[in-house]
Amino acid sequence: MSLRIAVLQPDIEWAAPERNLARFEPHVAACGADLLLLPEMFATGFCLDPARIAEPADGPVLATLRRWAADYGCALAGSVAVSAQGVFRNRMYFVEPSGRVSFYDKHHLFTPGGEAAAFRAGSRRTVVSYGGMRFLLAVCYDLRFPVWLRCRDDYDAILCCASWPASRREAWCTLLRARAIENQCFVAAANRIGSDPAARYAGDSVLLDFRGRMLAEAGAEECLIRAGFDPSAVGAFRKEFPAWRDADDFEMRIP
Template sequence: MSVIRVALIQSELVWQNSAANLQNFEQQIQKHKDVQLFVLPEMFNSGFSMDSTRIAETMEGLTVQWMQQQAKRADAAICGSVAISVEGQIFNRLLFVTPCGLVQFYDKRHLFRMGGEQQHYQPGSERVIVSYLGFRFCLQVCYDLRFPVFARNQQDYDVLIYVANWPEPRRQVWRTLLQARAMENQAYVVGCNRIGLDGNGLNYSGDSMVVDYSGQILAELAFSQNGVVTAELNLTALQQFKQKFPAYLDADAFSLTSLL
């Protein structure tokens, strides 16, 4: 498939209330047809909570089962992060679930120090790329956006996905870096953020968007808008652009091995 339609769901999150959040996202997913990939915000079932032991689930828990059910019903992949407990350790885990029930995941590597995330979650150790419908997706979470080396395209992906709880005071940073990551990596960038107030009194502006390989915004949701935005990613167009402007051929060679 050379074209895939992506839907970003930008929503308020009910603080530490998984049932209410899943019900909300289920309603949104059911309203949109002809979508091959739904992207939800970071910790979409709880909000960005440091009460990790309270909100964490297992890979056999309710939220993962819900994602599998929704993916099958919508015949579309679903992507979003959840607090996941594994053998006593808790990760901010970005899950990518396909219609056939396959669950792939990336554990957030860069934990948000200013919010104390590193005190409550374990950092991931692997850079993860998943393939779906002919596209290669590099999975990233929120604060990862500030670290371009980790996201560096080694010609192993076509799309960068960022899910986030990125506060309003730093919204310009979010918007700018999403476009920068697209231009420097010659890849599509999908950034899905939440809106509204969280349990700590922080406000989120959303600014969810899809950016193409040249840095142009293809689709976006307005400031604090509750809703869904869709965009088509065209693999053929991306490949043609890279043939016409092959800046990646002059990139400095290096390895991420020493960083992981």
């Protein structure tokens, strides 16, 4: 049975979480999905002044995600700037209708743009089991690092939330397909549109299957896209074409 996956591709008002959340809620209510993916820092935009926008680890944006999940019966995922244990994190939440919350702290911070100077990197991958599927959580720049995202038959789909600039849109589209193909997994990727003080964004959010084929794609407008992810289909494909068994073994050392 397929899991209904939706991706919201919005414009984001700069550093205005209450207005953004109010504008997004009708899309959440109407998504008709089992899981809805939102972009990176969806409540504020990709702001590198975390003292201005970060909330506590159990702050109002997470509370809103909890309420949406309970009210509309779908899981939600996306990243938020948080302040936890005295440091700032770019934290991707996965919130289930039951109230269960999982999170992933972005590991690859975008050093060229100053993110590594403003936030503390996470040190562990997060795989969430939900609806009969295993989801690896990833945030934006992580997409460029295939070793970090390498599947060892431990997940079925990648959820990637991003604020990926239009100037590098070819890399975005290419890397998403590459990660799907090399890991034989579904990919859901949520990017934003519009602009902020640092960049312009072209969208190009997608839902891909485990062969890298397009299931649904967005253009450069605010929209919601949907597709079904079938866990039995990805399992059958890996059994039929078990390329993952021939992958090079490695051990990851995290500083």
